[in-house]
Amino acid sequence: MSKEYWRWPEYRRTVPGKDWKDAKVVSAGVDIGSVSSKTVIMTDGELYAYSIMRTGSSSPDSAQKAMDWALEGTGIKLDDIKYTVGTGYGRVNVPFANRAITEIACHARGANYIWGPTVRTVLDMGGQDCKAIHCDERGKVTAFLMNDKCAAGTGRGMEVFADLLSVSIEEVGSMSLSVEKEPEPVSSTCVVFAKSEAVGLLRKGWPKDMVLAAYCSAMASRISELLEKIKVEKDFVITGGIAKNVGVVKRLEDIIGFKALPMKEGFDPMTAGGLGAALFAKALYERSAQAA
C-alpha cells in the first residue's frame, strides 16, 4: 500500500476546563471548503471545541460528519446549539445551518478573534483557493480578493508537489528550509508546468530539499503578487493550511518585509472561517432573541 504523501492529519479537540452547560449561547460555525471541512463550537463567544477533516465527495454528508465529530465526547446535541452559520464553498449544503454567510465576512472576523484588533491583513490559503483580506479593528472587511481559479498558491498545488517528491505534506516546509543556499524559484507559476520543471531538476541531480525550496519560493512570490492588490498592512496574519508550511511563510515574510503574527496557542489556523461563522451565529441569535 503506497503512502499518501499529501494526507494531512484530521483531528478534533475540546478546550479543557469548560462546561458548555454554563453557557447562555452555544453557537456553531461550519466551514465547508472544497478540500477540508471545519466545525467550530463556541460557548458565549469563546472557543469550546472543533474538528478538521477532509471534505468527502458529498457536501451535506461532510457537514453532518464534521459537526458530529466536533460534538463527539462533549455531550452537546444539535438541539443545544442555538444558531449555526454555514460558510465556505459548500455553505449552501449545510442542511442544519440557520443561514449561510460568505467567507468574505467570516474569515476576517475569525482572524480578529484569534489575534485581536491589530489585525489588518489576512492571507488565507485554502485547499483550492487563496484569499487576501483587509479588515479594520473590529474584524470588518474593507477589501477582499479571492483566487479560486488557479492551483498555484493553493494547498492542492502544494499537495501535488509533496506527492511528486514523496515527502509528507507536513515536512515540505521544514525540508525546504534545510537548504544551504536558496536556489532560483521555478520559473513557471502553473503547477502543471512547474511539475515538469521539477522533474527536469531532479534529473539534473537536484536533491529534494532544493526542489522544494525552488517551489516554495515560487509560491511565496505568487502569493505576494495576490496580496499586492490588497496592499499588505501590519498586523499581518496567515490562516488556512498553508500557515503550517514554514517554507512558504518564511519566504513570504522575506518578500513582504515583515513577519506575520505567529500562530496562537490553542487555535488551529484552519479554523478562522469557522470561528468567524460561529461568532456571527452568536450575534445573529442574540439579535433575534432581542427582537422577539
Place this chain on the structure above:
Amino acid sequence: MITAGIDMGAKNVKVVILEDNKILSKGMILGGFDQKASAEKVFNETLQKAGLSRNNIEHVVATGAGKDVAPCANGEISMMGADALGGAFLFPSARTVIDVGAEEGRAVKCDEEGKMLDFVINERCAAGAGTFVEAMSRALEVKLEEMGPLALKAQKAVPMNAQCTIFAESEVVSLIHAKTPKADISRAIHDAIADRIASMTRRLGVQRDVVLVGGVAKNAGFIESLKRALGVDLLVPDEPDFVGALGAALAPMRKNGEK
C-alpha cells in the same frame, strides 16, 4: 530552392523539407530531455528520407518554443507567422488559424497570402493547451488517442467548473465517483478546453475560413467541441502537427516574393 523548417515544439520536434512548394519529406520525434539532440536526429533522418544532405538545403528556418536551440538553423520565424503561412498554404481560403499545441494555444488572423495580421496567445496555463487533455486522460484512465473517439460517443453534455488542470483532475475523479459515464466525462473535458480556445479566438473576431492545426487537431472529440463552441465549420489538414514546420520552410520563399 530547397528549404527546411524545424518546429521545436514543447513536446515534439517536427521537420519539413520543401522544394518549390512541394513537400519532399517530413519527420517528427519526441523532444525528450535533450531537445537539441532529438532535433539533430530527426533532421538527419528527414534529410535521408529525401535523399539529401545538409548542403542541399539553402535555408533552414526554426520556429517553436525551443527555436533558439534548433540545430543548423540560419533563420527563424515566430510560431504565429509560421501558423499563418502554413495554414494559408494548405487552405488558400484560410483567414483564421487556430494552433493548439502541447503547452500553448494560439489563434492567428491572416490574409490570403498567409501574412499574419493579428494574434492572441493563451500561454503559461496548462488548461488552454494539449497538456490539459493529456492530464485528464490519465485521471480518466483512458489512452490519450482514445479520448477523442470516446467523447464522440457521449450521451449528454456535463458541465465542468474547474478552469485549472489540477482542479479539473479532482473534478474528473468526482465525476467518476458519481458514476458519470466515461464518454460523457470525455466530452466534458473536450468541451471545456474548446470553450477556452473559442473565447480566446473571439477576441480576434472569427473570420472564415477557420483552420485548426497543432497536435490537438488530431483529436476528433476536440474538433467537434470546437466547432460547437465557435459555431463554424473547421478545416483540418491531414497531418496538423506539421503546419508550423511547413510554415517555417515556406518563410524564405515569401521573403523573396516568390509564391
Place this chain on the structure above:
Amino acid sequence: MHVIVHYGYKDGSGEYFISVDTDKCNSCGDCVEACPAGVLEMITMMIDLEDELVAAVTEEHRKKIKYSCAPCKPEKRPPCVSACEQEAITHTWKPL
C-alpha cells in the same frame, strides 16, 4: 466604510479582475443587464450584520474572466463599467 470585493484571478497568463465597491453599489442592477455574457449577478451579502443587495461576479465566471470578458475588450470601457452611474465597478485587465 468601503468594502471592495475583487473577483477574478492572476495566473501564468496575466491578471484579470472585476472589482465591486459595495458601498458605492446602490443595487440598481444596470451592470447585470449591460453584460452580454451573464458574468454579473445581484447577491445578498452580509455586511456588518446587515444583508445588502450588491453586484457580484457569478461563481461560474469567477474562474473564467479572461475568457468570458475578452470579447468586450475590457482594457477600454466595457459595458458594465459604462452602465454604472455610481462608478462602483472596475475592470483590471492585464494580459502578459
